[in-house]
Amino acid sequence: MITLYQFSSSPFTDKVKRALHYKGLDYTIEEVNRLKAGRGRYDHVSPTRKFPAVEIAGDAVNDSTDIIIELDKRYPDKPLIPTSAAERSIAHVIEDWADESLYFYEMLMRVEWKHNIDASWDQMAPTLPKLPTPILKRLVHKGVSKVTATQGLGRKPREQVIADAQRHIDSLDGMLEGKEWLVGDSISVADLSVIAQLKKLMYAQEIQPMVANSKHVEAWIKRVDELAPSAAV
Template sequence: MLELYQFELSQYSEKVRFLLDYKGLEYRKIEVTPGVGQVEVFQMSGQRQVPVLKDGETVVADSTEIAMYLDRTYPDRPLVPSSAKERGLSLMMEEWADESIGIKSRKAFIGALNRNEALRAAVLPPDTPDFVKSIVSGIPSDLLETIGSGVGVGGEALKAAEGSLKQDLDALCLILGEQPYLTGNTPTLADFSVAGLSLLLKFPEKSFLDLPEQLAGKALPGIGDNPAYEAFFNWRDRLYNDYRQATVSTSSTSASAPSSIEIE
């Protein structure tokens, strides 16, 4: 069976999970412990980042390389179209999503972490000791905002990332207003990349991910809960329902408006 070395809340891991589910491939998720667990990943793949896919003796790192490997090795339900125009659009949009949606949404989420003490504790692994959660949630928000500004995830840099994300979502809504998928009438690598990489803007329902209860369905304030981007998130919800393998049986997806991340 395929093995996916991952972080559950990693957007790039979610992108690969989308690809595996779309192709109907069975796989086992192996959660990597930050720090210690990344040493094993480095020994196996030569780098510390996830996702890493292990297929027998073959080890593939990087979500884009994994996508290309899956299409070569498991050609059923191809991710990249065969027609020249759609193939070019799909590959170009996948690379854009990695560098735009992926990076900027991570900055926006870090900004939310800095401002929300309870959210910091909520995203820690379930087995994290209470005293560690207390330490993490007790760090003053002002201090984190100052540190964030110094490393490009706070202040003006954060505002710029959030503004650029909104422009990206406007563009995606315009495209999806004319066609069911980003490059045409069938889903491609572009769709699953954008959908997976938007994970931190609005969390899906818990049935698709091993999420803390308080995060399921929650949205990043001003972005994931913004009515202007409802068309995008409705499209993404449709992709989840059609192509992501639910891990927990559930009733139909709630039609209520997304609520902002406000952890009590």
């Protein structure tokens, strides 16, 4: 029995769900209450208080990277971590690019930039405390701004962020030149990590034309969505 502790709106939740769906694993969802998480309610599954986390047969694992490694160990059919050392290394670096770099673009462009926040507000609102929307939006903006400013991206002028983002989409497009998957000849954790961040990022109006004008990204999204969908089928 697998229990997924999640914020439903998180790209990292999406990444783990795609892995579960690809492998055809059943799971139950526990939506994490942010206030209770802050008071330690879920420390038994995620002492870092970051989510997603999973409980598999009583064992807790947190962090989407560790979760997918653990899923591959326990359910080796349809592996997501490449078996060759060279491909595994590249997959890990691409996963880290998605998790630790693209994530901040989606936080800044999708959530912090006020003209984009409404596009995915319906996804975010149910995971937030029950407060009036204008107050919530202010709190979210303040919280996210603090994070992106500390990381650095949030201090850049908008045009520079857009140029950076364009380079990231171009790099994704370049990695897909002549290939169906990011690493090797089958879907891997690299594809799931990147699509999870990209799908959130695409709520930013600046990103949509970049994807539409790419040569390979839309077709790759369709391929990944078919094999490892976001929602259970």
